[in-house]
Amino acid sequence: MTGVPAPPTIRRGSNLPRVGGYNQVVVLEAIRHHPEGLSRVELASATGLSPQAVSNICRRLLDDDLVVEAGRRASGPGKPRTLLRLQPSGRYAVGVHLDPAVVSHVLLDLTGQPVARSARALRPGADPDEVLRDVVEDVDRLVAGSGIDPGRLVGLGVAAPGPLDRAAGTLVRPPNLPGWERVAVRDTLADATGLPVLLDKDVVAAAVGEVWAGGLGPGATAVFLYLGTGVGAGLVVGGEVLRGASGNAGEVGHLGTGATGPSCWCGLGGCLGEVCAPGQVVRRAVREGIGHWDLDPAAPDLTDAGGPTVPPPAGDPLHPGASVLVAFDAFCDLADAGDTRALALLEDWARHVAKSVTDLVDVLDADHVVFGGPLWARLSPTFLTLVPALVRDRAVGAAIHPIAVRGTVLGPDVAAVGAASTVLDQAFSARSSALLVD
Known part of the structure; x- marks a missing residue:
């Protein structure tokens, strides 16, 4: 199949x-x-x-x-x-992803195809107001540069790490965005841009984007595993993306991977959010003598296991932060160049991820697993070699139906594309609630 x-x-x-x-x-x-x-x-x-x-x-x-x-x-x-x-040019939507390392922007046409893209590194030390002002400037520049009629914009979608209060349109102290305590993202951007604004969790938005783009059929049940500065899962059942009671479905950072470490703030070891944190992978590479990278000790904690990580041991030069992605990229270069120890570490990581993904597949009885996020391009060769067979060997449903395991069709800015897709989905997807009469 x-x-x-x-x-x-x-x-x-x-x-x-x-x-x-x-x-x-x-x-x-x-x-x-x-x-x-x-x-x-x-x-x-x-x-x-x-x-x-x-x-x-x-x-x-x-x-x-x-x-x-x-x-x-x-x-x-x-x-x-x-x-x-x-008519592709009939309407457009803008999507923004507030990632802890980079803010991505994308303009989609009515068919969900990107018309324009841009990105800006998150300014170190910038407070929420400054970041949101940058977003407004970048969105204005993106739309103006595209040459489209601004009157055809349906709205602006924003994807951000959770937790968030979707009903209120606020971020609620996301661990990966220090200082973003009850920030009114939706209303602030709506007032500044004059556009309707939707706020969604980044992994939820990514799943919406995959569905809207046709990567998942309307009847699919799927796990979208997002691998970036943190890890999360977009969950799709029968073609419908699950948001949960407050819009925070997909918090999978504390799923067990079968690993014995590293320690998590929850008191256990081997949580998916810790095992998948790029900083932890780089730190392990240093401990095993694969390489050495001195990172900014003042950089904020950017893991995504639902809270702060246990501080690194005394004298450890590695602190998870924006610059850890540079070190992670260098580590992946070693693996691509044939360093057997680096490749073995990536393979070990893939096996642990496969264990947690299989648990999610069993919970949902899913027939699709999709990987995406900023780290995916570097991980895909190793993960697609190992994970599909592991999931199919272990998942209960594999004896009854095929389970497709693949990468996203949307590219590294899948969350921004998904954010714009949520706007199109809200405006142009049939919903039974529209039949209710007050």
Whole structure:
């Protein structure tokens, strides 16, 4: 099996006049899931709406420049039918990822394709207000440089490490962003940009991006393991991304990996967030004589196990921080160059990650595992060599259904792409809640 997503399940519409807005999104979503285009007759069949309702909706979508007529296709007797496809330039969304090391920005068109990208290193010592002012400037510059009509922007999505209060639009003291205590990210950026703003946890946003881009079919159940300055999991069940009661689903830093260390602030050893922290990997490489890197001792703790790590031993020059990513990159260079000890350390890391991923696969009965995040490009050769077989050998569901294990289709700025995708998803995905009447 190749792990290719199953054909999409199209939501059925309603012919009640008062839910025309919902029906319009149902039709738009059906068109989005078929990039090759659908005719009006096919749309009526797929959505369950009457031919007249579909005709009226398609006329509105064409008038709003959300879809475009894209050629004809013969289908049985009679004249060829006109196909409708999404108009990429019909609407746009901006995504921002507030990573502890770098702030990424991306502009997506209606099909979810990136139109423009930019990134800025997080200024050392910058407070939240300064960082958010930088975000506003960078978003303005990104949109202006792209040449798009700002009036076609649907909104701004922001992805950030948790915990966060999604309902309030605030970050709630994320361990990887020291000093961000109850920061009103959503309202601050909405006031400054004049755009609607959505705030999501970065791993949740990454999973939304993977679904929106078509990397996961509408019926997929998946674990998206995000590997960056910290580690987290985006969870997808039946094509729906799980956010949890407060928007903080995916905190997997304390899952056991089967390792005996390093020590975690929770009092146990071998927690996934510690084992996967790039600083811990570099520190272990130094202890084992693989290399030596002197890092900034004043750099803040950037591990993501849900709280501060146990301080390093006295005299240890390595402190996890932004510059640890430079050392981690150098360590990966050694592995790529054939250093057997560095490669063995990466392989050991992959085995421990596979154990935790398998636990998540079993909990969800998942049929997809997707890896992504800033570190993924350096890890993918080793992880894709070892992890797929380990997961399939150990996961309970593997005896019943295939489990696809792969890297993200979205690239290293998957969280920023996902943040923009949450805006498109909110605006253009059919939701049953839209049928509720107060």
